[in-house]
Amino acid sequence: xxxxxxxxxxxxxxLRATALLLALCGAALAAAAARLSQIVxxxxxxxxxxxxxxxxxGAGLALLLPGALLAVRLPRxxxxxxxxxxxxxxxxxxxxxxxxPYSLLAHDGTLPLTGLFVFTxxxxxxxxxxxxxxxxxxxxxxxxxxxxxxxxxxVALACMSVAILYILxxxxxxxxxxxxxxxxxxxxxxxxxxxxxLREFWVEAGPAxxxxxxxxxxxxxxxxxxxxxxxxxxxxxxxxRWMLFAGLATVVAMLGTMLLQRxxxxxxxxxxxxxxxxxxxxxxxxxxxVIVAVTRYRLYDIDQLIGTTLLYGALAAVVVAVDLxxxxxxxxxxxxxxxxxxAAGVVAVLYSPLRxxxxxxxxxxxxxxxxxxxxxxVLARRLEESPGPDELLQETARGVASVxxxxxxxxxxxxxxxxxxxxxxxxxxxDVVLLPFAYRDVPIGRLxxxxxxxxxxxxxxxxxxxxxxxxAAAAARATALTEELQRSREQLVTGVEEERRRLRRDLHDGxxxxxxxAGLKIQAARNxxxxxxxxxxxxLVEVSRDLSAVLADVRRLVHDLRPPALDQFGLxxxxxxxxARFGGGRPSVRVxxxxxxxxxxxxxxxxxxxxxxxxxxxxxxxxxxxxxTVRLEAGESAVRxxxxxxxxxVRPGALVGVGLVAMRERAQELGGHCSIGPxxxxxxxxxxxxxxxxxxxxxxxxAV
Numbered sequence: 001x002x003x004x005x006x007x008x009x010x011x012x013x014x015l016r017a018t019a020l021l022l023a024l025c026g027a028a029l030a031a032a033a034a035r036l037s038q039i040v041x042x043x044x045x046x047x048x049x050x051x052x053x054x055x056x057x058g059a060g061l062a063l064l065l066p067g068a069l070l071a072v073r074l075p076r077x078x079x080x081x082x083x084x085x086x087x088x089x090x091x092x093x094x095x096x097x098x099x100x101p102y103s104l105l106a107h108d109g110t111l112p113l114t115g116l117f118v119f120t121x122x123x124x125x126x127x128x129x130x131x132x133x134x135x136x137x138x139x140x141x142x143x144x145x146x147x148x149x150x151x152x153x154x155v156a157l158a159c160m161s162v163a164i165l166y167i168l169x170x171x172x173x174x175x176x177x178x179x180x181x182x183x184x185x186x187x188x189x190x191x192x193x194x195x196x197x198l199r200e201f202w203v204e205a206g207p208a209x210x211x212x213x214x215x216x217x218x219x220x221x222x223x224x225x226x227x228x229x230x231x232x233x234x235x236x237x238x239x240x241r242w243m244l245f246a247g248l249a250t251v252v253a254m255l256g257t258m259l260l261q262r263x264x265x266x267x268x269x270x271x272x273x274x275x276x277x278x279x280x281x282x283x284x285x286x287x288x289x290v291i292v293a294v295t296r297y298r299l300y301d302i303d304q305l306i307g308t309t310l311l312y313g314a315l316a317a318v319v320v321a322v323d324l325x326x327x328x329x330x331x332x333x334x335x336x337x338x339x340x341x342x343a344a345g346v347v348a349v350l351y352s353p354l355r356x357x358x359x360x361x362x363x364x365x366x367x368x369x370x371x372x373x374x375x376x377x378v379l380a381r382r383l384e385e386s387p388g389p390d391e392l393l394q395e396t397a398r399g400v401a402s403v404x405x406x407x408x409x410x411x412x413x414x415x416x417x418x419x420x421x422x423x424x425x426x427x428x429x430x431d432v433v434l435l436p437f438a439y440r441d442v443p444i445g446r447l448x449x450x451x452x453x454x455x456x457x458x459x460x461x462x463x464x465x466x467x468x469x470x471x472a473a474a475a476a477r478a479t480a481l482t483e484e485l486q487r488s489r490e491q492l493v494t495g496v497e498e499e500r501r502r503l504r505r506d507l508h509d510g511x512x513x514x515x516x517x518a519g520l521k522i523q524a525a526r527n528x529x530x531x532x533x534x535x536x537x538x539x540l541v542e543v544s545r546d547l548s549a550v551l552a553d554v555r556r557l558v559h560d561l562r563p564p565a566l567d568q569f570g571l572x573x574x575x576x577x578x579x580a581r582f583g584g585g586r587p588s589v590r591v592x593x594x595x596x597x598x599x600x601x602x603x604x605x606x607x608x609x610x611x612x613x614x615x616x617x618x619x620x621x622x623x624x625x626x627x628x629t630v631r632l633e634a635g636e637s638a639v640r641x642x643x644x645x646x647x648x649x650v651r652p653g654a655l656v657g658v659g660l661v662a663m664r665e666r667a668q669e670l671g672g673h674c675s676i677g678p679x680x681x682x683x684x685x686x687x688x689x690x691x692x693x694x695x696x697x698x699x700x701x702x703a704v
Contacts, residue, residue, distance in 0.1 A: 019071035048122030055276030063087030078142030096121025136221035156220035239293035246285035595634030623647025
């Protein structure tokens with residue numbers, strides 16, 4: 001493991017000051033070059049100095065200024081100084097390409113430092129191009145890689161050094177392509193001193209060595225870059241993608257220049273200007289990639305940039321290829337102008353479908369998914385084909401894993417009976433992202449997934465995933481409710497028949513014989529009355545007891561159908577009567593109500609009464625509470641119910657009992673919901689919301 005160098009505040013201050021000074025000098029050189037270019041007199045300019053300077057000025061500033069800012073923040077980072085040195089060399093070249101001709105033509109070469117700027121203006125221009133392979137080797141840490149790729153990285157750097165040496169040491173006669181010296185240059189030493197054998201080497205083999213060195217440096221640096229990319233973690237890969245974006249943007253800019261030249265037939269001068277603009281943009285992209293990768297500012301916004309660059313780069317390449325193919329084919333048959341019109345027409349027809357197809361391809365390559373509409377459409381189709389909720393959850397997990405290229409997806413759905421259904425896709429892992437989902441603001445489950453390797457979910461991906469989960473949750477809930485509705489219908493029919501059977505049995509086997517026996521005893525009492533009044537009286541007393549038992553059975557049957565207290569005291573009075581059973585003991589129960597409870601449907605009254613009764617029963621049996629409050633709130637569309645105690649609370653992981661399930665089912669039967677959980681200050685809180693639909697058929701209200 002590399003040990004960080006000890007911090008030296010003095011050295012850091014010197015490096016920061018140097019970076020700022022170079023930035024100021026670079027800006028001054030660019031401004032001076034722009035001013036001098038307007039007053040250079042006409043005349044023969046030596047070939048190595050005869051080139052457009054402003055492209056190098058712009059490219060130099062694009063590297064120098066961001067590099068200086070980065071050096072101020074991180075004064076010992078090698079990439080910052082690579083940008084600073086690359087930009088400075090380009091600005092020296094641009095200024096030399098203007099200052100040297102101005103001195104030679106306007107002042108016969110007598111201005112100060114003319115020889116130095118002849119050298120920089122003629123030889124420093126190509127040096128900026130070594131920034132790209134150097135960045136590929138050193139990006140983003142500023143150091144060559146370790147391991148087996150260290151040797152290729154050093155080879156790339158060595159080949160770059162050889163190419164730079166050729167540019168600096170090659171004799172002027174070779175560099176100027178044999179152009180005769182103008183008289184003003186004769187007084188200057190144009191070549192760097194070197195041994196004779198080395199000079200001969202550059203003359204004989206220099207061009208070949210330069211081409212081989214430049215080519216090898218580029219090949220090895222690209223290989224090193226992609227080796228870093230393959231072995232990088234999520235954050236490092238995001239950094240490297242910024243450099244990939246810079247390279248793709250450069251290619252797109254070059255293709256765009258070619259397309260403009262081909263379509264509009266730019267003359268040579270205008271085309272040269274467009275090449276200089278591309279050169280500046282190339283270095284802007286490189287500097288931006290370094291700044292973002294090193295500072296990690298908005299590091300993960302790169303996916304959208306790369307996607308857009310890939311899309312329009314591929315589109316530009318296809319347009320150029322199609323345009324050239326159509327133009328060449330048509331030119332063989334018709335005149336040039338008509339061939340150009342045909343080519344433009346074909347490109348216009350193909351542009352839109354090509355863009356759509358390339359957009360989908362780019363999305364699948366970079367994001368692991370297609371267009372958001374396609375994702376939702378595919379998942380919706382799969383959900384429609386799922387026969388049941390369990391299969392629907394499996395399709396949800398499989399669909400999310402497929403469209404987001406996740407190696408592991410788990411869907412958990414909480415059932416109304418307290419159980420949890422879990423389906424998985426892929427091999428279980430620990431590094432999951434957990435996303436809860438709800439239906440009508442009620443939590444009903446969770447989605448756990450592992451992001452695909454080398455990616456980090458963007459905000460757009462997270463919103464899309466939330467939409468997918470929400471759709472799947474609604475579908476799962478709807479399917480479960482459909483099956484639950486079917487089961488409820490079956491249970492309702494079965495329950496009605498069972499209730500009829502029970503009533504028939506109670507009436508036939510209990511009330512019927514009891515009433516028949518009472519009738520026989522009354523007849524016997526009538527027969528006994530004339531001759532044995534005391535026996536008749538005893539018989540009538542037995543009849544009275546039998547009828548009292550029958551009346552108790554009738555009251556029991558009626559109470560099972562609907563609590564009589566609701567009709568006798570109303571909902572609030574019945575609940576207060578329930579609470580009064582605990583009066584003077586532990587816990588003390590307080591009941592409060594808001595709104596009108598008198599006109600509630602019978603089914604709502606029964607549900608509220610039963611939920612309160614079950615909740616109070618749980619408080620007495622399990623909570624060990626001192627106080628309990630029951631609060632009712634009747635609104636226009638729903639009744640809210642809250643039972644709160646200061647007892648032990650619900651233990652984590654406790655099993656759901658029959659009573660709690662019954663409370664939830666009573667609320668859900670009427671379209672509401674009931675939740676049981678810990679209170680904010682301890683204890684337990686039961687909350688229920690039951691909709692009020694006034695056109696429900698009310699149950700019979702009548703006291704017996």
